[in-house]
Amino acid sequence: MTVNMGPQHPSTHGVLRLVLELDGETIRSASPTIGYLHTGIEKTVEQKKWQQVIPLVERMDYLSAQSNSMAFCLSVETLLGVELPERVRFIRVLLAELQRINSHLVWLGTHGMEVGAVSVMLYCFRERELLLNLNEMLAGFRMFPSYMRIGGLREDLPRGFHGAVRAFLDRFAPKLDEYEDLLTRNEIYVERTRGVGTISAEDAVAYGLMGPIARAAGVGYDVRKVFPYLGYDTFDFSVPTRTDGDAYSRYLVRIAEMRESARICRQALERISPTGAYAVADPRITPPPKDRVYTEMEALIQHFLIYSQGFTVPSGEAYVPVEGPRGEQGFTVFSDGTNRPWRVKARAPSLLACQALEKLIVGGLIADVIAVIGSIDVVMGDVDR
Amino acid sequence: MDSTAFVNSLREALPDVQFEHVPSVDLHPTVCIAPDAVPAAMPVLRQHADLRFAFLADLTAVDFWPREPRFEVVYMLVSIEHRQRLRVRVRLHGDDPHVATVSGVWPAANWLEREVWDLFGIAFDAHPDPRRLLMPEDWEGYPLRKDYPVQIHMRPHIAEPMQVTAEEFRSSVARDRLVRKQ
Numbered sequence: 001m002t003v004n005m006g007p008q009h010p011s012t013h014g015v016l017r018l019v020l021e022l023d024g025e026t027i028r029s030a031s032p033t034i035g036y037l038h039t040g041i042e043k044t045v046e047q048k049k050w051q052q053v054i055p056l057v058e059r060m061d062y063l064s065a066q067s068n069s070m071a072f073c074l075s076v077e078t079l080l081g082v083e084l085p086e087r088v089r090f091i092r093v094l095l096a097e098l099q100r101i102n103s104h105l106v107w108l109g110t111h112g113m114e115v116g117a118v119s120v121m122l123y124c125f126r127e128r129e130l131l132l133n134l135n136e137m138l139a140g141f142r143m144f145p146s147y148m149r150i151g152g153l154r155e156d157l158p159r160g161f162h163g164a165v166r167a168f169l170d171r172f173a174p175k176l177d178e179y180e181d182l183l184t185r186n187e188i189y190v191e192r193t194r195g196v197g198t199i200s201a202e203d204a205v206a207y208g209l210m211g212p213i214a215r216a217a218g219v220g221y222d223v224r225k226v227f228p229y230l231g232y233d234t235f236d237f238s239v240p241t242r243t244d245g246d247a248y249s250r251y252l253v254r255i256a257e258m259r260e261s262a263r264i265c266r267q268a269l270e271r272i273s274p275t276g277a278y279a280v281a282d283p284r285i286t287p288p289p290k291d292r293v294y295t296e297m298e299a300l301i302q303h304f305l306i307y308s309q310g311f312t313v314p315s316g317e318a319y320v321p322v323e324g325p326r327g328e329q330g331f332t333v334f335s336d337g338t339n340r341p342w343r344v345k346a347r348a349p350s351l352l353a354c355q356a357l358e359k360l361i362v363g364g365l366i367a368d369v370i371a372v373i374g375s376i377d378v379v380m381g382d383v384d385r
Numbered sequence: 386m387d388s389t390a391f392v393n394s395l396r397e398a399l400p401d402v403q404f405e406h407v408p409s410v411d412l413h414p415t416v417c418i419a420p421d422a423v424p425a426a427m428p429v430l431r432q433h434a435d436l437r438f439a440f441l442a443d444l445t446a447v448d449f450w451p452r453e454p455r456f457e458v459v460y461m462l463v464s465i466e467h468r469q470r471l472r473v474r475v476r477l478h479g480d481d482p483h484v485a486t487v488s489g490v491w492p493a494a495n496w497l498e499r500e501v502w503d504l505f506g507i508a509f510d511a512h513p514d515p516r517r518l519l520m521p522e523d524w525e526g527y528p529l530r531k532d533y534p535v536q537i538h539m540r541p542h543i544a545e546p547m548q549v550t551a552e553e554f555r556s557s558v559a560r561d562r563l564v565r566k567q
């Protein structure tokens with residue numbers, strides 16, 4: 001029998017369509033069809049100025065907005081050859097880790113709900129709300145703050161931000177135990193996920209599934225450790241791995257990752273002074289502070305130039321990998337030396353996860369498809385871009 | 386290992402392939418090879434004991450129109466064992482751009498190559514599933530090419546709407562009401 005799952009199925013995380021060939025309850029073949037959310041962002045950004053790209057790339061993988069914009073900024077900063085102040089690097093580390101917790105919370109909530117643990121969703125979205133409040137405090141926006149800028153950040157941290165993040169982290173640690181109480185030894189959850197959607201370490205690498213999926217299969221590859229950026233090598237954290245490669249291991253890895261992210265956040269908070277440099281002191285890229293714009297002619301001209309013409313980026317190609325919530329993430333950026341990008345290509349971890357879906361579900365039961373789609377954490381905005 | 390020394394070690398591993406060492410700002414060693422060399426070079430890059438580029442991080446293309454050779458296909462390779470990255474570029478001419486598929490070497494390349502075919506019109510010879518990936522099957526043109534217009538107004542292909550006039554619609558609703566009353 002042929003079953004058409006999606007594109008409007010609630011558990012396909014957006015608009016993924018699966019055509020399944022069934023033999024009883026067993027899946028004989030599966031063909032994922034994507035493209036329902038294709039918005040052509042990669043074509044659109046070619047018409048934009050460099051700094052106008054940031055809100056667009058944040059909307060690609062809409063659960064890891066700050067991680068996307070950070071990866072894009074790092075690639076462009078490499079082309080520009082600017083050296084970021086230490087404080088900016090650590091603020092970015094803090095925001096990237098908060099974003100990872102945010103993304104994993106949404107994943108855990110929706111995945112739990114799909115396999116029948118509906119209350120987990122309510123628990124997770126409760127803490128995610130606090131993270132969105134932090135974003136609102138930071139930039140005025142909740143989902144897509146656009147707080148990263150090429151060359152640094154949009155503005156300095158708001159007053160009281162350290163206290164707010166600390167309050168969140170203090171609250172978060174016991175709540176994480178609460179999630180684990182709900183799921184880790186929950187017999188129904190374990191039965192539905194253990195041994196389901198198994199992938200070997202070799203296959204995970206061959207299919208390019210670097211990130212929590214590969215770490216659950218025993219590949220200890222984490223860009224933060226292997227190719228450190230933003231000074232991650234100075235932070236004390238570990239990379240959790242499991243060896244089973246099934247949906248349950250992915251759950252355990254992501255839970256452990258949230259703990260490690262919270263640890264990194266605490267270390268980063270220690271190192272970030274409440275006020276200080278928030279962007280490179282390069283008048284080509286960084287707009288002058290507003291009080292100078294209102295009082296000095298040169299600052300006004302500079303402000304006007306940056307916001308009307310933008311700035312040029314030396315021609316070349318750059319790719320800086322970062323560890324996003326779904327695995328290695330990065331932007332291949334080509335510049336032709338003008339104020340607009342020539343080409344921007346996002347490495348989309350969800351696209352590769354979606355490709356491997358066939359491998360993960362063929363031979364399994366149809367009821368497990370939902371558990372597997374949930375466990376690989378695909379975001380269709382990232383798949384289709 | 387700096388990139389020059391690394392590219393020299395590549396030359397030792399692959400004596401038959403011509404490498405052009407291209408400077409890069411992001412410090413990933415970058416080489417350019419001829420399109421004919423792809424089927425011979427890629428399996429060695431993956432399997433050679435000193436290289437082991439088991440992870441294909443990304444495969445993409447870029448259009449340098451109107452320059453010729455117009456297209457460049459870019460392979461981002463990672464060796465987890467040796468903590469090494471490598472970028473391989475292949476330059477292709479604008480008329481009939483095609484290159485051998487690497488989906489037999491890295492299964493991850495399957496969809497990435499389909500995406501490049503879909504958006505750039507670069508054909509991958511012997512690809513197991515050469516269909517469009519993101520755009521509709523009947524789409525004309527390759528959107529990410531530089532000579533493809535940014536804003537085109539095409540009528541979307543949709544099924545024909547029901548040919549019912551307002552009058553007919555109202556009368557059919559009225560008829561339906563009558564039926565239900567009975």
